[in-house]
Amino acid sequence: MKKLFYCLIAIVLVIACSKDDDHTVEPLDYTEQTLGKWKLTDRVPNGIEFCETKTTIEFKEENQLHAIIYTGDEPGDCDSVEVDGTWEFVNGNKMKVEMNGTSEPVYLWVSYGDGLNSIMLTEDGTEVTETYGKVNP
Secondary structure, three states: OHHHHHHHHHHHHHHHHHOOOOOOOOOOOHHHHHOEEEEEEEEEOOOOOOHHHHOEEEEOHHHEEEEEEEEOOOOOOOEEEEEEEEEEEEEOOEEEEEEOOOOOOEEEEEEEEOOOOEEEEEEOOOOOEEEEEEOOO
8 A cells, every 4th residue: 555655646646747847948049138329327447437327229120229428526517429320239138339430340248137127248359348238128
């Protein structure tokens, strides 16, 4: 009788454990996740100035981008410049950015945080990382 009891428990455990064991994690679609408007929130290791907190970059469909870059450290003393360009992922999470009016592309390493509501951009070959928060996630 004990053997039958243990066999039944074993069968129940095998059936119960085998139903949802396949938790396949879908690979992150970097292009899809990057689309949208992002606002500068931090720069490591140097931090950001007051006016830089207004800086935004928008990654648009068809690999277009629009950025408004602010400089200055006092309210009322902010200057800005708007730039357009293109972007594309060239190797996993490595992004190629070409800004209109520049001759050389910039390569950025991209990672995400805060439940995919923040993006960290690190220029290839540097130790500087800028963090942007998603605008209206």
